[in-house]
Amino acid sequence: MNDSLQALNEAILSAFRVEELPALPVASVEDLRRRVSNGFDFDRPHALPDLIGLAAGLLRDGAVHTPHPRYFGLFNPAVTEGSVAGDALVAAFNPQLAAYSHSPAAQEIERHTIRALASRMGLPEATTGHFTSGGSEANQTAVLLALTHHFPSFGDDGAASLPGAPRMYVSELAHDSFTKIAHSAGIGRRAVRKVPVDEDLRMDMPSLREAIAEDRAGGSVPFMVVGTAGTTAGGAIDPLQGLALLAEDEGLWFHVDAAWGGGALISERRRSLMTGIDRAHSVTFDAHKWLSVPMGAGMIFTRHAATVGETFRVAAGYMPNRTEHGLDPFVSSLQWSRRFTGMKVAMSLAHLGWDGYADIVERQFSLADELRERLVSAGWIVLNRTELPLVLFSHPSIESGKATFEEVLDRVYAQNDAWISIAPLRPGRRALRACITSIHTRSEDVERLVEICEQARQESS
Amino acid sequence: MNDSLQALNEAILSAFRVEELPALPVASVEDLRRRVSNGFDFDRPHALPDLIGLAAGLLRDGAVHTPHPRYFGLFNPAVTEGSVAGDALVAAFNPQLAAYSHSPAAQEIERHTIRALASRMGLPEATTGHFTSGGSEANQTAVLLALTHHFPSFGDDGAASLPGAPRMYVSELAHDSFTKIAHSAGIGRRAVRKVPVDEDLRMDMPSLREAIAEDRAGGSVPFMVVGTAGTTAGGAIDPLQGLALLAEDEGLWFHVDAAWGGGALISERRRSLMTGIDRAHSVTFDAHKWLSVPMGAGMIFTRHAATVGETFRVAAGYMPNRTEHGLDPFVSSLQWSRRFTGMKVAMSLAHLGWDGYADIVERQFSLADELRERLVSAGWIVLNRTELPLVLFSHPSIESGKATFEEVLDRVYAQNDAWISIAPLRPGRRALRACITSIHTRSEDVERLVEICEQARQESS
Numbered sequence: 024m025n026d027s028l029q030a031l032n033e034a035i036l037s038a039f040r041v042e043e044l045p046a047l048p049v050a051s052v053e054d055l056r057r058r059v060s061n062g063f064d065f066d067r068p069h070a071l072p073d074l075i076g077l078a079a080g081l082l083r084d085g086a087v088h089t090p091h092p093r094y095f096g097l098f099n100p101a102v103t104e105g106s107v108a109g110d111a112l113v114a115a116f117n118p119q120l121a122a123y124s125h126s127p128a129a130q131e132i133e134r135h136t137i138r139a140l141a142s143r144m145g146l147p148e149a150t151t152g153h154f155t156s157g158g159s160e161a162n163q164t165a166v167l168l169a170l171t172h173h174f175p176s177f178g179d180d181g182a183a184s185l186p187g188a189p190r191m192y193v194s195e196l197a198h199d200s201f202t203k204i205a206h207s208a209g210i211g212r213r214a215v216r217k218v219p220v221d222e223d224l225r226m227d228m229p230s231l232r233e234a235i236a237e238d239r240a241g242g243s244v245p246f247m248v249v250g251t252a253g254t255t256a257g258g259a260i261d262p263l264q265g266l267a268l269l270a271e272d273e274g275l276w277f278h279v280d281a282a283w284g285g286g287a288l289i290s291e292r293r294r295s296l297m298t299g300i301d302r303a304h305s306v307t308f309d310a311h312k313w314l315s316v317p318m319g320a321g322m323i324f325t326r327h328a329a330t331v332g333e334t335f336r337v338a339a340g341y342m343p344n345r346t347e348h349g350l351d352p353f354v355s356s357l358q359w360s361r362r363f364t365g366m367k368v369a370m371s372l373a374h375l376g377w378d379g380y381a382d383i384v385e386r387q388f389s390l391a392d393e394l395r396e397r398l399v400s401a402g403w404i405v406l407n408r409t410e411l412p413l414v415l416f417s418h419p420s421i422e423s424g425k426a427t428f429e430e431v432l433d434r435v436y437a438q439n440d441a442w443i444s445i446a447p448l449r450p451g452r453r454a455l456r457a458c459i460t461s462i463h464t465r466s467e468d469v470e471r472l473v474e475i476c477e478q479a480r481q482e483s484s
Numbered sequence: 485m486n487d488s489l490q491a492l493n494e495a496i497l498s499a500f501r502v503e504e505l506p507a508l509p510v511a512s513v514e515d516l517r518r519r520v521s522n523g524f525d526f527d528r529p530h531a532l533p534d535l536i537g538l539a540a541g542l543l544r545d546g547a548v549h550t551p552h553p554r555y556f557g558l559f560n561p562a563v564t565e566g567s568v569a570g571d572a573l574v575a576a577f578n579p580q581l582a583a584y585s586h587s588p589a590a591q592e593i594e595r596h597t598i599r600a601l602a603s604r605m606g607l608p609e610a611t612t613g614h615f616t617s618g619g620s621e622a623n624q625t626a627v628l629l630a631l632t633h634h635f636p637s638f639g640d641d642g643a644a645s646l647p648g649a650p651r652m653y654v655s656e657l658a659h660d661s662f663t664k665i666a667h668s669a670g671i672g673r674r675a676v677r678k679v680p681v682d683e684d685l686r687m688d689m690p691s692l693r694e695a696i697a698e699d700r701a702g703g704s705v706p707f708m709v710v711g712t713a714g715t716t717a718g719g720a721i722d723p724l725q726g727l728a729l730l731a732e733d734e735g736l737w738f739h740v741d742a743a744w745g746g747g748a749l750i751s752e753r754r755r756s757l758m759t760g761i762d763r764a765h766s767v768t769f770d771a772h773k774w775l776s777v778p779m780g781a782g783m784i785f786t787r788h789a790a791t792v793g794e795t796f797r798v799a800a801g802y803m804p805n806r807t808e809h810g811l812d813p814f815v816s817s818l819q820w821s822r823r824f825t826g827m828k829v830a831m832s833l834a835h836l837g838w839d840g841y842a843d844i845v846e847r848q849f850s851l852a853d854e855l856r857e858r859l860v861s862a863g864w865i866v867l868n869r870t871e872l873p874l875v876l877f878s879h880p881s882i883e884s885g886k887a888t889f890e891e892v893l894d895r896v897y898a899q900n901d902a903w904i905s906i907a908p909l910r911p912g913r914r915a916l917r918a919c920i921t922s923i924h925t926r927s928e929d930v931e932r933l934v935e936i937c938e939q940a941r942q943e944s945s
Contacts, residue, residue, distance in 0.1 A: 024497065024500065024565060027494065027565055027569055028493045028497075030569075031569050031572055031573070032489045032493070033491065033577070033715070034573055035572065035573070035576040036485065036489075036575045036578035038573075039485065039576070041577075048589070050588075050589070051807060052588055054591070055588055055592050056592050059589070059593050059596050060591045060671065061597060062834070063593065063596055063597070063830050063833070063834045063910075065600055065833045065834060065838050066837060067837050067839075068526075068834075068835060068836055068839075068840055069834045069835055069837075070835075070838040071565055071566055071569060071736040071831075071835050072664075074566065074569075074831055074834055075569050075573065075831075077832060078593075078830075079572055079573060079577075081506075082573065082577040082579060082588040082589055082590070083577075084589065085587070085588045085589025085590070085592070086577065086579045086586065086587045086590065087579075087580070087585070087586045087587065088577075088579050089578055090577070090578060090581065097580065097582075097586075097821070099578065099580040099586075099821060100578070101578070102575065102576065102578050104532055105532055105535065106575070107572070107575045107576050108488055108491075108535075108536050109539065110491050110550070110572070110575035111492055111496065111571070111572040111575060112495055112499075112539055112540060112543065112567070113778065114567070114568045114571035114572060114778040114828070115495070115496040115499035115500070115563065115568050116499045116502075116543040116544075116547065116551070116558065117550055117551060117562070117778045117791070118543060118547045118548075118550065119550050119779070120550070120779075121558075124548070125547065125558075125560075126510075126546070126547045126548065126549045127509055127513055127516055127546045127547070128509070128511070128516050128520070128545065128546025128547055129540040129543070129546070129547065130611055131516050131520045131546070132520050132524065132539075132542065133525055135521060136522050136524070139526055141900050156617040156621070156780075156819055156822060156823075157819055157820060157821055158820065159818060159819050159820045160621075160818070160819070162619070162804070163668075163818070167667075167668055170670075176672075177667075177670070177852055178667045178672065178673060179672050179673045179674050180672040181512065181643045181666075181667075181669075181670050181675065182642045182643040182670040182671075182672075182673060182711060183643050183644045183646065183649065183671075183672070184646050184672065185644065188644065189670060193585065195809075198648075198820075199798040200820055201798065202798060202799055203796055203818070204796075205622075205642075205796075206628075206632075206638075206639045206640075206642075206795065207628055207668075207669065207798075207818065208642075208668065208669070208670050209631075209638070209642050209643040209669045209670015209671055210639045210642045210643075210644075210670055211637075211638070211639065211640050211641040211643075211644070211645065212639060213641060213642075214642050242905060251546070253534050256942055259823055266853065270572065289778060306815075310565055310809065311821070316577060316944065317575040317578045317823065318580070318581075318821055318822060318824075319617075319819070319821070319822050319823045322845050327856075331685075334667065334668075335667075335934060336664075337660040337661075337663060337664055338660065340938065348513060355852060357620060357621070357624070357668065358617055358620050358621070358780070358795055359616055359619065359620045359659075359661055359663070359780055360558070360560060360616055360619075360772070360780065361617060361618060361779060361780050362617075362778065362779040362780045365537065369524050369539075369576070370535055370536075370539060372524070372526045372534050373523070373524045373525065373526060373529075373530045373535055374526050374529060374530055374531075374535055376527060376529040377526050377527060377528055378528075378529075379529055383793040383910075388539070395686075403922075428859055433666045443868075448556065451586075452551070463936075471630030473934055478699030482542075
């Protein structure tokens with residue numbers, strides 16, 4: 024086992040030297056397939072140190088390196104040392120998190136962490152929460168809580184028993200998981216009403232009011248409104264305070280999807296961006312985004328603990344007894360047995376402290392400001408007005424049709440020194456997208472990104 | 485970082501010496517809470533090696549040790565070295581598994597592993613599959629696939645659009661996740677018909693036929709039948725071949741929940757126990773049960789790839805383009821971004837090989853036979869007739885009311901040298917339950933368990 028641990032240490036250290044690597048995969052799919060089928064031959068045993076070397080090599084040669092300092096990507100983070108250590112410990116001890124009595128230490132570490140984050144959000148003392156596989160499961164949990172809370176017959180008799188077609192409201196730039204979730208929750212994809220956005224890409228309140236009124240007039244039953252705090256494509260924050268008031272007036276469940284943007288709460292200077300989140304019935308937050316821990320570490324918070332118990336109730340005779348310490352996780356979440364996800368979050372928070380995280384968050388805000396300035400100085404156009412570190416941009420030569428986004432992107436990828444993407448600014452209108460998402464990103468990386476984009480554009484024009 | 489890796493190595497090695505520890509938690513909840521709130525103080529930074537020591541100490545003192553050789557428990561495994569190494573690598577490199585183009589190496593490793601396991605199940609070449617957070621998500625995926633396949637309007641218009649109340653059939657000893665899932669899928673808990681079991685605790689086929697006929701006559705719409713291959717409480721295997729034929733006759737989706745029992749397929753001597761699984765429309769299998777990898781590593785297999793694409797379809801403009809290598813995972817699973825779960829499974833399979841796993845599986849079958857014999861020799865009664873390594877037992881002095889299951893169990897726990905549980909044999913009839921679930925369990929552990937139980941019983945009578 025010592026040889027294996029030595030090999031593992033070397034591989035982990037190499038993962039933390041990712042800046043020495045190209046940002047994108049260098050091996051062809053054919054090459055990867057060959058190495059996988061030769062190396063992972065299950066018909067005979069292989070020495071573990073060899074396998075670790077093989078696996079690390081595949082991960083080095085066959086991935087977009089999300090921990091890379093010039094990965095300006097999809098909120099997939101570089102990971103902190105504390106979170107990797109926590110995750111490795113969890114793998115080795117493998118505690119079972121379905122029943123409190125099986126893993127009291129793990130349960131207490133998760134509760135401590137959930138409470139600390141709920142308090143950071145300004146949610147009331149009685150808020151409960153739990154870890155999920157990611158933002159999709161957290162958002163799905165929110166939809167199920169809202170349906171179960173709003174419609175007493177939903178749990179036993181399903182969507183067919185509701186007094187009309189259920190309707191939920193999201194911005195047209197909300198995460199597309201909500202459409203999948205409506206399918207999965209048996210209310211149908213048509214239950215999701217996509218509300219137009221205003222010029223700042225935020226949900227348009229008059230349009231929302233109109234949609235609700237129209238639905239009610241048509242016999243449908245509105246039950247939920249979702250505010251996105253940091254849209255994936257453009258980093259917009261829906262008007263959370265206005266949505267909280269409207270939800271109260273209309274008797275709707277108010278959910279905030281702060282999967283990414285919620286990280287801004289950690290900075291005292293930036294937390295006001297999230298004002299209104301404290302009035303939500305439920306909140307989604309992903310630690311594997313702005314808290315820079317390995318995937319997956321979603322969380323769902325809610326002030327309606329009784330609804331959680333109602334939604335996930337079961338009676339399983341072979342499970343340990345319920346505990347005086349609250350509901351066992353298997354009767355309060357979609358999952359049953361699950362990984363001890365909270366450990367990596369707790370380890371990372373304790374290692375860096377709130378201030379350490381605030382430094383990261385504030386640096387990323389500043390780097391985005393720097394990126395916007397550098398792009399504009401180099402003749403580019405910034406197309407979104409969010410304060411969050413997500414920049415949508417274009418160039419006059421693209422706008423005039425001399426080059427396309429795809430041509431520029433292909434050349435950026437060909438240089439293989441940074442990763443950005445193309446995103447919809449609004450339906451039918453696209454832009455290049457760069458998000459400051461790695462804890463390793465520094466000013467020189469932002470400077471280099473602008474050089475790379477400018478070179479790619481010049482070659483495309 | 486080197487000090488942290490040193491501390492991590494020591495902690496991981498200590499996790500692999502779990503047999504030196506008591507099986508159950510030794511710290512009180514109050515003590516754990518105090519250590520957690522003092523140690524995980526997020527208001528200041530802490531040195532990582534100290535935190536690792538603190539965390540490992542909490543995990544040692546505050547958990548039922550599922551890797552313990554005398555954990556005869558709930559299918560939560562001791563973990564293999566290869567799987568811990570794989571999981572730690574994944575944490576450090578943190579590849580993103582939503583889009584093929586982001587992580588081609590990871591995607592190819594997962595496909596290779598899924599195909600190898602599908603082939604082991606005898607499923608056709610065209611079978612697709614993916615990793616899930618666990619068995620609950622896999623079973624939920626199966627229910628959604630069945631609904632989407634059976635009812636063309638389900639996806640867009642939900643359960644309210646169906647031609648009658650949907651009905652699915654499970655044995656009364658099937659996993660209780662199906663009831664939660666019916667709630668979550670918007671078809672309502674009443675959609676789950678629990679079919680009585682025969683004297684071998686297997687789904688009773690005449691009762692199933694009767695239930696379907698009764699439902700059809702009443703205007704309900706049967707759409708799915710679930711065969712459990714290894715029930716949680718009693719280790720029974722439903723008549724899979726009979727269910728396959730019946731499902732074909734009745735035009736129902738046939739799902740096999742082989743979350744635990746599917747592991748028997750790895751042994752050439754035992755694989756015939758699962759005959760009929762090759763005819764399933766979908767199969768659930770959990771690598772974090774009998775394949776002894778850290779939680780969570782569920783899998784769903786299906787021969788209906790097109791239905792997968794239909795169920796989870798989305799259009800997200802900011803995601804990389806779809807690939808020529810198949811559907812991107814974010815459009816073919818409930819999750820979106822997710823952890824690279826397949827790595828720990830592939831590493832462990834490659835390290836031990838099929839034969840290494842077959843040795844484990846066959847040893848566990850033999851140890852269960854030995855446990856049954858030793859119990860009977862010591863005057864106990866074995867109450868279930870499964871071949872799988874799961875023993876339900878009682879004693880004449882319990883049957884006659886001189887002692888209770890609870891009294892015996894409390895004394896077993898007080899000795900703190902083994903973990904077993906109480907499970908329902910059938911509704912209203914309980915038993916003590918011991919499952920051979922740890923790769924570290926040997927003959928002397930089985931012998932010791934019988935001694936522990938006998939001592940506990942004598943003290944209870």
